[in-house]
Amino acid sequence: xxxxxxxxxxxxxxxxxxxxxxxxxxxxxxxxxxxxxxxxxxxxxxxxxxxxxxxxxxxxxxxxxxxxxxxxxxxxxxxxxxxxxxxxxxxxxxxxxxxxxxxxxxxxxxxxxxxxxxxxxxxxxxxxxxxxxxxxxxxxxxxxxxxxxxxxxxxxxxxxxxxxxxxxxxxxxxxxxxxxxxxxxxxxxxxxxxxxxxxxxxxxxxxxxxxxxxxxxxxxxxxxxxxxxxxxxxxxxxxxxxxxxxxxxxxxxxxxxxxxxxxxxxxxxxxxxxxxxxxxxxxxxxxxxxxxxxxxxxxxxxxxxxxxxxxxxxxxxxxxxxxxxxxxxxxxxxxxxxxxxxxxxxxxxxxxx
Amino acid sequence: xxxxxxxxxxxxxxxxxxxxxxxxxxxxxxxxxxxxxxxxxxxxxxxxxxxxxxxxxxxxxxxxxxxxxxxxxxxxxxxxxxxxxxxxxxxxxxxxxxxxxxxxxxxxxxxxxxxxxxxxxxxxxxxxxxxxxxxxxxxxxxxxxxxxxxxxxxxxxxxxxxxxxxxxxxxxxxxxxxxxxxxxxxxxxxxxxxxxxxxxxxxxxxxxxxxxxxxxxxxxxxxxxxxxxxxxxxxxxxxxxxxxxxxxxxxxxxxxxxxxxxxxxxxxxxxxxxxxxxxxxxxxxxxxxxxxxxxxxxxxxxxxxxxxxxxxxxxxxxxxxxxxxxxxxxxxxxxxxxxxxxxxxxxxxxxxx
Numbered sequence: 001x002x003x004x005x006x007x008x009x010x011x012x013x014x015x016x017x018x019x020x021x022x023x024x025x026x027x028x029x030x031x032x033x034x035x036x037x038x039x040x041x042x043x044x045x046x047x048x049x050x051x052x053x054x055x056x057x058x059x060x061x062x063x064x065x066x067x068x069x070x071x072x073x074x075x076x077x078x079x080x081x082x083x084x085x086x087x088x089x090x091x092x093x094x095x096x097x098x099x100x101x102x103x104x105x106x107x108x109x110x111x112x113x114x115x116x117x118x119x120x121x122x123x124x125x126x127x128x129x130x131x132x133x134x135x136x137x138x139x140x141x142x143x144x145x146x147x148x149x150x151x152x153x154x155x156x157x158x159x160x161x162x163x164x165x166x167x168x169x170x171x172x173x174x175x176x177x178x179x180x181x182x183x184x185x186x187x188x189x190x191x192x193x194x195x196x197x198x199x200x201x202x203x204x205x206x207x208x209x210x211x212x213x214x215x216x217x218x219x220x221x222x223x224x225x226x227x228x229x230x231x232x233x234x235x236x237x238x239x240x241x242x243x244x245x246x247x248x249x250x251x252x253x254x255x256x257x258x259x260x261x262x263x264x265x266x267x268x269x270x271x272x273x274x275x276x277x278x279x280x281x282x283x284x285x286x287x288x289x290x291x292x293x294x295x296x297x298x299x300x301x302x303x304x305x306x307x308x309x310x311x312x313x314x315x316x317x318x319x320x321x322x323x324x325x326x327x328x329x330x331x332x333x334x335x336x337x338x339x340x341x342x343x344x345x346x347x348x349x350x351x352x353x
Numbered sequence: 354x355x356x357x358x359x360x361x362x363x364x365x366x367x368x369x370x371x372x373x374x375x376x377x378x379x380x381x382x383x384x385x386x387x388x389x390x391x392x393x394x395x396x397x398x399x400x401x402x403x404x405x406x407x408x409x410x411x412x413x414x415x416x417x418x419x420x421x422x423x424x425x426x427x428x429x430x431x432x433x434x435x436x437x438x439x440x441x442x443x444x445x446x447x448x449x450x451x452x453x454x455x456x457x458x459x460x461x462x463x464x465x466x467x468x469x470x471x472x473x474x475x476x477x478x479x480x481x482x483x484x485x486x487x488x489x490x491x492x493x494x495x496x497x498x499x500x501x502x503x504x505x506x507x508x509x510x511x512x513x514x515x516x517x518x519x520x521x522x523x524x525x526x527x528x529x530x531x532x533x534x535x536x537x538x539x540x541x542x543x544x545x546x547x548x549x550x551x552x553x554x555x556x557x558x559x560x561x562x563x564x565x566x567x568x569x570x571x572x573x574x575x576x577x578x579x580x581x582x583x584x585x586x587x588x589x590x591x592x593x594x595x596x597x598x599x600x601x602x603x604x605x606x607x608x609x610x611x612x613x614x615x616x617x618x619x620x621x622x623x624x625x626x627x628x629x630x631x632x633x634x635x636x637x638x639x640x641x642x643x644x645x646x647x648x649x650x651x652x653x654x655x656x657x658x659x660x661x662x663x664x665x666x667x668x669x670x671x672x673x674x675x676x677x678x679x680x681x682x683x684x685x686x687x688x689x690x691x692x693x694x695x696x697x698x699x700x701x702x703x704x705x706x
Contacts, residue, residue, distance in 0.1 A: 001430060001431050001434060002431070002675075003431060003434070003435040003442075003444055003504065003675075003676065004676070005416065005417075005431055006372070006417070006431055006432065006435055006436065006444070006448075007444075007676055009368050009369060009372045009415060009417070010369060010372055010373065010447070010448050010451055011369065011451065011634065011637070012365035012366065012368055012369040013365065013366035013369035013370065013451075013455075013456055013459060014455075014459055014637040014640070014641070015362050015365055015633060015637060016362060016363060016364065016365040016366035016369075017366065017459045017460070017462050018462070018637060018640065019359070019362045019363050020363065021462045021463045021466065024463050025463060025466065046467055047466050047467060047469075048466065048467060048468055048469025048470070049469065050469035050643065050648075050650075051465065051466055051469055051639075051640060051643035051650070052466065053629075054625075054636050054639040054640055054643070054650060054651070055466055055640060057625075057629040057630065057636050058633055058636035058637050058639075058640060060629070060630050061629075061630055061631060061632060061633035061636050062362060062633050063358065064358075064359070064362070067630065077354060078354050078355070078356060078358055078359055079359065081354060081356075082356045082359055083359065089356075091356055091359070091360075094363075095359075095363050098363055098364065098366075102366075102367075103366055103460060104457070104460050106366060106367055106370045107370070107456060107457050107460075109370050109371070109374045110374045110377050110378060112404065113374065113378065113400050113401065113404055113405065113408055114399055114400060114401060115401055116400075116401025116402065116403035116404055117401070151356065272407075272410075276406075276410040276413070276414075277410065277413050277414055277420065278414060279414060280368060280411055280414035280415050281364065283407050283410050283411035283414050284364070284367040284368060284371060284411050286404075286407040286411075287367070287371065287404060287407055287408060287411060288367070290403065290404035290407070295403075297403075297404070297407060298407070322355075322356075323356065323357070323360055
């Protein structure tokens with residue numbers, strides 16, 4: 001029995017970082033204009049000659065670049081689609097977020113496991129509002145969230161019966177990536193995004209860029225203090241995973257209250273598989289919540305459906321999205337009784353008050 | 354075409370760090386004593402309850418742990434062999450080196466590529482001698498080198514015709530892992546290890562621990578300033594990759610001069626494949642040399658054989674070792690002429706003078 005599996009995992013951070021640096025350096029953007037030899041490509045990216053060829057060839061060996069018989073490098077087919085900034089399928093902004101933030105954050109995994117407390121990110125910064133006060137952090141975070149949402153937003157636009165609804169509001173919308181993709185695919189829909197007031201300019205600019213300012217509006221608020229806006233469909237994507245269970249329940253109750261009878265809530269997350277043994281990505285995403293939040297974690301779709309039914313939702317079902325994400329859809333049935341009572345205002349670490 | 358390959362690579366640092374932290378926390382050592390449930394294991398490792406189960410289950414999903422129907426965790430079979438500190442096959446010291454040093458070092462890949470200059474490690478510290486001055490750095494480096502050498506040293510002990518030789522000296526031996534494994538397997542051999550004088554205590558203690566102090570001696574020196582010691586077989590493992598081409602040639606010449614006619618030099622490295630497209634590990638290892646040394650890089654076995662023949666060696670051949678490493682064996686033929694002349698003493702950044 002060889003140690004190859006252990007060594008492959010142990011050294012895997014190096015291949016990650018090669019990709020992350022390649023995006024940072026604009027490598028895939030440069031090659032989107034056409035194949036280039038090592039020297040020209042080095043000059044274009046501002047690389048020192050030493051190491052450049054090893055770097056390019058490492059990316060060839062990782063099947064992220066191709067190299068032809070003349071030694072010219074080109075983007076691999078998937079990189080042409082997803083790492084060319086001019087493609088609507090671009091996810092390089094997510095990769096930049098991994099590069100600038102998450103890679104070094106994970107160096108703090110051991111103390112996070114020992115303390116059970118956030119080491120950095122919104123919670124360590126004192127809440128999302130303080131976290132957003134630093135403009136550079138704010139922008140890289142926003143772009144990262146958008147890059148990480150685009151593909152699953154498109155899948156959600158395809159795989160939900162939008163024809164049956166008129167309005168949709170995305171709760172915790174950031175730049176508005178999710179409502180934008182859905183509105184682009186379904187011209188009859190109107191609605192928008194709800195988030196902290198600081199997000200208004202970023203949302204407005206992103207929505208305008210996509211020509212949707214006539215159909216999508218920004219709803220400012222704090223979802224622990226304010227009621228949620230009304231719409232036929234509410235979406236919460238990667239929101240519940242930031243918080244502990246009482247806060248999740250409160251948010252589900254608020255969504256239930258904001259929906260009309262017949263309305264639907266869609267909660268999309270990187271769900272852990274029910275047996276907690278087949279999706280390393282989700283379990284590692286949960287550790288990312290450990291490192292960055294006070295009480296957050298990933299959870300299973302089954303857990304989410306249980307909480308939804310506990311607060312009064314009727315039918316629940318799972319819709320597969322992209323990149324291992326899924327959406328749990330819960331419907332508010334007319335006259336259904338909520339089983340959990342909201343008897344108190346929850347203490348909230350991230351509250352602005 | 355899905356973005357899964359890009360995302361798998363982009364996020365791979367998280368699975369690395371989960372393994373690295375597991376070794377740091379003593380997880381595999383604890384489970385080597387027997388299976389344990391999540392709570393007992395958390396207490397044993399000093400983990401906070403929050404995150405512990407996700408951590409263990411992430412390792413299950415990564416196939417590094419098993420979990421039985423009763424929820425008890427056990428080491429996966431390969432981890433029982435390679436990550437139990439009581440096994441002679443232990444490579445956890447290499448993993449600790451990756452955890453404490455290399456993971457964060459790689460956050461500096463982008464500036465290393467731009468500048469072509471080391472960002473940390475021996476070269477940035479002003480040379481190996483200054484690098485070794487910090488005791489904690491020194492120990493983790495030494496243990497890491499030993500952990501990274503043990504399996505290939507055993508393969509080398511098996512796959513070279515040691516019966517034809519009497520003496521062996523390992524150049525740049527650190528703790529002496531390589532000569533120890535070879536001497537353990539071949540009781541007729543004597544010899545030892547050559548390295549900077551600072552390494553003497555670590556070498557002496559490691560050799561004594563293996564009961565080999567009667568057969569293996571330490572040869573102190575600086576291989577750029579002093580002649581190499583004489584032996585039937587000289588070994589240089591992960592030495593040439595630290596230096597630029599003129600320094601590599603000088604070291605090969607010195608080895609040639611120190612060998613008797615009929616003697617052999619073995620150079621083992623993580624060789625890049627000749628077509629520079631099929632072994633990402635070696636190409637990434639070369640970038641590690643970019644980050645940590647002034648002129649180092651990995652290279653192909655064919656390049657190494659060319660340099661060896663240029664300095665006068667006769668036959669050369671490749672011996673496959675473990676973990677993607679290989680040894681290039683070069684024989685000194687009686688009366689052969691060296692094609693390259695040593696006309697000068699090389700300037701050397703790491704020299705002690």
